[in-house]
Each structure stands twice: as structure tokens, then as C-alpha cells.
Amino acid sequence: MPVPYALIKPLFFAMDPEVVHDLTVSMLEKTQRTPWASLYRQPRIEDPMRLCGLNFPNRVGLAAGLDKNARCIDAWSSMGFGFVEVGTVTPRPQAGNPKPRIFRLPQERALINRLGFNNEGTDRFVHHIGQSLHLQRPTLSPVLLGLNIGKNATTPIEEASQDYLLALEAVYAYADYVTINISSPNTKNLRSLQSDEALFALLTLLDQRRQELAAKSGRRVPMMVKIAPDMDEEELRLFALTLKRLCPVDESAKQGLWGVIATNTTLNKERVAHLPHGDEAGGLSGAPLTASSCHTIRQLREHLGAHFPLIGVGGIMSADDAVEKIKAGADCVQLYSGLIYQGPALIKSVAQALKNQPLKPTLS
Ligand SMILES: Cc1cc2nc3c(=O)[nH]c(=O)nc-3n(C[C@H](O)[C@H](O)[C@H](O)COP(=O)(O)O)c2cc1C
Numbered sequence: 001m002p003v004p005y006a007l008i009k010p011l012f013f014a015m016d017p018e019v020v021h022d023l024t025v026s027m028l029e030k031t032q033r034t035p036w037a038s039l040y041r042q043p044r045i046e047d048p049m050r051l052c053g054l055n056f057p058n059r060v061g062l063a064a065g066l067d068k069n070a071r072c073i074d075a076w077s078s079m080g081f082g083f084v085e086v087g088t089v090t091p092r093p094q095a096g097n098p099k100p101r102i103f104r105l106p107q108e109r110a111l112i113n114r115l116g117f118n119n120e121g122t123d124r125f126v127h128h129i130g131q132s133l134h135l136q137r138p139t140l141s142p143v144l145l146g147l148n149i150g151k152n153a154t155t156p157i158e159e160a161s162q163d164y165l166l167a168l169e170a171v172y173a174y175a176d177y178v179t180i181n182i183s184s185p186n187t188k189n190l191r192s193l194q195s196d197e198a199l200f201a202l203l204t205l206l207d208q209r210r211q212e213l214a215a216k217s218g219r220r221v222p223m224m225v226k227i228a229p230d231m232d233e234e235e236l237r238l239f240a241l242t243l244k245r246l247c248p249v250d251e252s253a254k255q256g257l258w259g260v261i262a263t264n265t266t267l268n269k270e271r272v273a274h275l276p277h278g279d280e281a282g283g284l285s286g287a288p289l290t291a292s293s294c295h296t297i298r299q300l301r302e303h304l305g306a307h308f309p310l311i312g313v314g315g316i317m318s319a320d321d322a323v324e325k326i327k328a329g330a331d332c333v334q335l336y337s338g339l340i341y342q343g344p345a346l347i348k349s350v351a352q353a354l355k356n357q358p359l360k361p362t363l364s
Contacts, residue, residue, distance in 0.1 A: 005343020045351035052256030058082035087148030093121035114282030122170035240303030259309030286337035290315030301329025319353035
């Protein structure tokens with residue numbers, strides 16, 4: 001029987017956000033695969049969907065950043081997610097920005113973070129994945145695993161592609177899909193990779209390396225590009241054009257070689273500027289992001305066409321918010337801040353609500 005989140009939340013919210021985060025991750029890591037997992041286990045809502053050639057058990061995933069080092073994959077799976085995205089991982093370990101670097105804005109059910117890809121690097125990352133039930137006994141763990149990769153802060157932006165290639169090689173064998181994170185606001189100049197020429201160059205290199213890895217492994221892993229909600233209409237149009245240039249034949253988009261995750265956190269903090277911590281540097285997530293990420297998804301769907309895989313994330317605080325994402329054009333959704341404010345029951349209510357939404361005619 002899961003512990004009601006309403007009982008724990010006041011305790012959590014009385015503590016420093018990053019301390020709670022680290023405590024939670026280590027508690028989940030220790031208890032997963034033990035009888036204590038019943039404290040957070042929930043039935044997985046069955047709502048099978050095929051996207052990118054993969055079978056998703058349901059349409060609700062964990063967004064990247066909550067489990068940067070892939071320590072708790074089996075715990076997330078027991079909570080009923082259909083897919084779990086871990087990372088962002090960089091080739092080498094790095095400490096991230098100085099603390100404090102996560103802030104709660106409870107009046108707006110929001111968070112601001114400037115973590116800066118603090119993570120243990122790809123070696124530890126794949127070591128943790130190797131220990132998961134997900135990898136050792138896949139038949140017992142139907143969730144799909146997304147591995148989100150980024151560049152080290154010390155790597156100059158002109159050499160960013162080297163870091164992405166190294167990270168891709170390190171994680172490829174373990175991934176159901178790989179996410180190319182070019183939209184964190186907390187790594188200097190990272191978002192410049194979203195512009196058309198830089199993006200085309202980076203994705204072309206990654207595509208070539210994927211072909212080599214696929215030839216060796218016999219498995220072609222789909223790649224998702226994660227973008228910011230702060231692009232204007234023209235930037236989004238160019239972004240979509242670039243992706244379509246990479247998949248010139250409509251067929252290859254249908255095979256799901258590429259997809260998009262929209263969106264990362266926003267730099268637009270107008271709505272929270274008057275609140276304590278509202279002017280902290282970093283990316284804003286949670287309720288203030290709901291509408292702008294839906295807007296980005298709607299525009300992307302229009303530019304990418306009906307069949308391009310699109311995962312919606314940003315400010316899903318309720319089942320209704322998730323339904324809005326699907327109506328805006330997303331194939332499935334991910335949660336982060338909603339989980340902090342509502343607890344794991346949100347996974348079930350979102351999955352249940354999406355089960356009642358018709359599946360889009362996305363081809364796999
Ligand atoms: C504390 C924190 C850390 C995050 N770290 C990452 C990350 O490492 N990589 C990434 O792609 N997104 C990261 N994100 C962004 C989330 O995955 C998500 O895209 C964003 O928070 C919007 O969703 P939400 O409103 O449901 O939180 C992070 C978000 C938060 C709040």
C-alpha cells in the first residue's frame with residue numbers, strides 16, 4: 001500500500017529542495033527490488049502505444065533530470081511509468097553549479113533550477129543501468145528506457161559534437177531511445193545548438209555514428225531532440241525544417257528514427273518575478289510552463305506533420321494538463337515538477353486519463 005504523498009510532502013517542503021532530492025534518490029535506490037518498494041508501488045495502467053518502433057506500455061514517462069545517474073530505474077518502474085528517461089549524463093563526471101541551485105516557488109507550483117548537469121559521467125551511469133532489473137530481467141520490467149545525453153561544461157561549444165558522440169557510444173547499447181539535450185539553459189551557449197546549421201551539423205554526425213553502431217549491434221536506436229520552450233515561431237519552423245531535412249523521405253520519419261521532446265525549462269520568468277526566488281538564475285518549470293510548452297507542441301506538430309514522434313513535457317500538474325498536451329499534438333507525455341507537487345499518484349491519474357484519449361494514427 002503506497003504511503004500517501006500528502007503525509008510526506010509537508011516534511012519534504014520544510015527541507016532544502018536538493019537535500020530532499022538526494023535523500024529521495026538514495027531511499028529509492030536502496031529500496032527498489034526489495035519488499036520496501038511496496039511503499040511506492042502502484043499498478044501500471046495498461047495503455048499500449050507504438051512509437052518510434054517501440055512498444056510503450058502506457059503514455060506517461062519520467063522526464064530527465066530527476067534521476068541523473070540512472071540509480072533508481074526499477075523504483076520509477078514500480079510507480080507505474082510507461083517509460084523512464086534518465087540523465088542528462090555527460091561523458092566525464094562534473095559537479096555542476098555552486099549550491100543552492102534548486103528553488104521552490106510553491107505559490108505558482110513551480111521550480112527554478114540551475115544545476116548545470118551535475119552527474120557522475122557515462123561510466124557510472126551505464127554501471128547503474130547494468131544493475132537494474134530492467135537490464136538483467138527485461139521480461140519483468142516492461143518500461144522503456146530513455147537515456148538523455150549532454151556536453152561537459154568545460155568542452156568548448158565548437159567541440160560539443162565530440163561530447164555527444166562519446167556519450168552516444170557509451171550509452172547506445174543500453175537505450176531504448178537516446179535524447180540529445182541541446183536545451184538546458186544552465187550550460188553556457190548550449191541552446192545555440194538549436195539553430196538550424198549547428199543543429200543540422202550535429203544531428204548529421206550523430207546519425208552517421210548511429211548507423212555505425214546499428215551495423216555493429218543490429219539495433220537501430222531512435223534519437224529524440226529535446227528543445228526549449230523559448231523559441232519563436234520562425235525558430236520553430238526552422239528547427240522542424242532541419243529535422244525534416246534529416247529525414248527527407250517521409251517514410252524515414254514514419255520509421256521513427258528521430259523524434260522531438262518539447263519542452264525543457266523556460267527562461268521566461270515574468271509570471272514569477274514578484275515571488276520569493278522568482279528572480280533566481282536558471283530554468284523555470286511547473287505550472288507557469290504549462291501553456292507555453294503546449295503552444296510549442298502545437299506549432300511543432302503543425303510544422304512536423306502528423307506522424308513525427310513528439311513527446312510533450314512542461315507543467316503537467318494534473319490529468320487535464322496531460323490531456324491538453326495530447327490535444328496539442330503530443331504522442332505521449334513526461335512529468336517532473338508535477339511529481340514534486342502532487343506525488344506519484346499523478347502518474348496513475350495521468351495514465352488513466354490518457355487511456356481515454358484516442359491514439360493518434362502515428363506510424364511506427
Ligand atoms: C531540478 C530539475 C533538473 C532538470 N534536469 C534536466 C536534465 O538534466 N536534462 C533535461 O533534459 N531536462 C532536465 N530538466 C527539465 C525537465 O526534464 C522538464 O523538461 C522540465 O522541468 C519541464 O517539465 P515539468 O514542468 O514537468 O517539470 C530538469 C528539471 C528540473 C526541475
